[in-house]
Each structure stands twice: as C-alpha cells, then as structure tokens.
Amino acid sequence: MNVGYLGPKATFTELAVKKVFSGFTPFPFQTIPECMDAVVEGQVDLAVVPLENALEGSVNITLDYLTHVVQIPIVGEVTLPIKQHLMVHPENAENWQQVSRVYSHSHAIAQCYKFLHHHLKGVPFESVSSTAAAAQLVKETPMQNIAAIANELAAEVYGLSIVKRNIHDFDHNHTRFVILATQKNFDFAALSGSTHWKTTLMVTLPSNQAGALHQVLSAFAWRKLDLSKIESRPMKTGIGNYFFIIDLEMKLDDVLIPGAIAELEALGCGVKVLGSYPSVNIGLD
Ligand SMILES: O=C(O)C(=O)Cc1ccccc1
Numbered sequence: 001m002n003v004g005y006l007g008p009k010a011t012f013t014e015l016a017v018k019k020v021f022s023g024f025t026p027f028p029f030q031t032i033p034e035c036m037d038a039v040v041e042g043q044v045d046l047a048v049v050p051l052e053n054a055l056e057g058s059v060n061i062t063l064d065y066l067t068h069v070v071q072i073p074i075v076g077e078v079t080l081p082i083k084q085h086l087m088v089h090p091e092n093a094e095n096w097q098q099v100s101r102v103y104s105h106s107h108a109i110a111q112c113y114k115f116l117h118h119h120l121k122g123v124p125f126e127s128v129s130s131t132a133a134a135a136q137l138v139k140e141t142p143m144q145n146i147a148a149i150a151n152e153l154a155a156e157v158y159g160l161s162i163v164k165r166n167i168h169d170f171d172h173n174h175t176r177f178v179i180l181a182t183q184k185n186f187d188f189a190a191l192s193g194s195t196h197w198k199t200t201l202m203v204t205l206p207s208n209q210a211g212a213l214h215q216v217l218s219a220f221a222w223r224k225l226d227l228s229k230i231e232s233r234p235m236k237t238g239i240g241n242y243f244f245i246i247d248l249e250m251k252l253d254d255v256l257i258p259g260a261i262a263e264l265e266a267l268g269c270g271v272k273v274l275g276s277y278p279s280v281n282i283g284l285d
Pocket residue numbers: 006010011012013014050053082105107108129130131132175
C-alpha cells in the first residue's frame with residue numbers, strides 16, 4: 001500500500017507514518033492539499049496529514065480542505081510528541097547566532113516563538129511548506145548563514161548541525177495527524193491494535209437562531225457524550241457565518257450518536273460525519 005504524506009523526507013508527518021505504517025511505501029507530497037488530492041485520484045491508498053497541534057491549534061488548511069473541497073473520511077489518528085531543534089549548515093555552526101533568517105513550517109515557528117524572540121531577536125523568520133523543506137533549503141544554501149527549525153531526523157537526512165535542541169516553548173508539544181482513505185476495507189484498528197475511538201462531526205447551525213449552539217451542545221450533554229474538541233471555522237460565505245467541528249470520544253454507534261444527529265437535524269442543523277476512527281498515542285510523555 002502507498003501512503004501519501006506531507007514531505008519532503010523527514011517531516012514530522014513522515015515520523016508519524018513510520019510509527020504506524022512500517023512495510024508501507026511512503027510517498028511524499030509538497031503540500032497538504034496535494035496529499036489529499038492524491039487519495040481522491042487513487043494515486044495513493046492513504047494520506048497522513050497534520051490536523052492539530054497542542055500549542056498552535058488546528059492546521060487550518062487541513063480542516064478547510066477536508067470540509068470545503070474533498071470528501072475523504074478520516075479512518076485513523078496518530079498523536080506524536082514534537083521536539084523542535086534549530087539547525088544550520090555545518091559550515092555556519094560556529095556563527096549560528098548571526099543567522100540572517102530562520103525558515104520552517106508556520107506551526108513550527110509559532111511553537112518556538114519565545115525562543116526566537118529571546119535568542120534571535122530581530123531575525124526575520126519565513127514559513128515554507130514543511131519543517132523538512134526548510135532543512136532542505138538550508139542544506140542547499142551553504143553560502144547563506146540561515147537556519148531551519150525541524151526535527152532530529154531532518155538534521156541527519158540533510159546533513160545539518162543542530163545548534164539548539166528542544167526550542168519549542170512548552171514541553172507538552174504534540175501534534176495529531178489524521179489518516180485519510182477512500183477504501184472501505186482499510187482497518188486501522190486491526191493495524192494499530194487501538195481500542196480508543198473518536199468520531200468527528202461537522203455541524204452547521206440554522207441561521208440567526210438565538211441559542212442554537214446551546215441546543216446543539218445539550219443534544220450531546222444529556223446523552224453524556226464526551227466532547228474532546230469543539231472549534232468554529234468560517235463557512236467562507238460572509239462575515240459571521242461559521243460551522244463547528246466537534247470531536248466525540250467514542251465510536252459511531254447505532255443509538256447515541258445517530259440520536260444526537262437526528263436531534264440536531266430536527267433543530268435545522270446540517271450534520272456530516274467526517275469519520276469515526278481508532279486513535280493512537282505514540283510515546284506521549
Ligand atoms: O512540517 C512538518 O514537518 C510537518 O509534518 C507539519 C508539522 C509542522 C509542525 C509540527 C507538526 C507538524
């Protein structure tokens with residue numbers, strides 16, 4: 001089986017792929033939408049993309065592409081600890097404090113904001129498509145004293161020197177990656193051995209109805225359905241128009257979740273199940 005992921009080699013997404021898909025063929029893509037398109041077009045069997053970071057929140061491009069553009073179910077989830085390191089070309093290792101620019105994925109830059117502010121004050125940072133793309137850029141540009149924020153594997157793969165380790169601002173830095181597949185026979189529970197399931201819903205509210213969100217929440221509350229996330233995202237149809245992404249801490253059953261969905265629909269809400277999937281935590285500290 002082929003697994004598409006946000007590349008190039010040695011991204012955090014590739015680390016997630018390696019943890020759960022040994023024996024599969026990894027297939028890097030430069031952007032998250034390209035990964036998802038590849039599943040739709042059948043170029044890969046699965047895609048793994050980042051969805052949410054504990055420090056920085058949702059990866060909006062993933063959420064928006066999943067909700068507005070492609071119709072691919074979430075079939076699994078992997079959560080991984082994230083350790084960010086500052087790295088430069090070995091030729092510039094002595095002078096890293098004089099770097100002229102720092103490159104990384106926008107989420108990685110945000111996760112290290114305090115470090116950048118205190119240790120590289122005034123140095124501009126620039127976001128690129130992934131942390132590994134930043135490491136690759138630094139490798140290919142030895143004549144410029146520039147740095148990347150990326151993981152240990154990226155330093156190894158691109159031959160860079162780590163000059164500061166663990167520069168993420170908070171210890172409990174984790175990212176949720178989702179697995180997307182159109183194939184019905186893919187069984188992540190069997191592959192991962194996970195018994196912990198989640199269900200993700202997309203809910204649109206009826207327009208201009210006072211108390212609608214309260215009613216939505218009460219449909220889950222009186223059934224004692226445990227919500228681990230609720231987030232609003234713009235509908236992209238005008239200011240003030242939002243939909244909600246809701247994560248439930250259980251597998252889609254025959255009674256409780258369908259009952260809640262029927263109640264929401266009776267209130268005039270639109271509800272779409274984005275997936276009901278096993279969830280795996282790798283090496284959480
Ligand atoms: O850029 C990467 O390496 C990714 O896989 C995306 C990402 C960026 C920052 C934290 C976690 C995942």
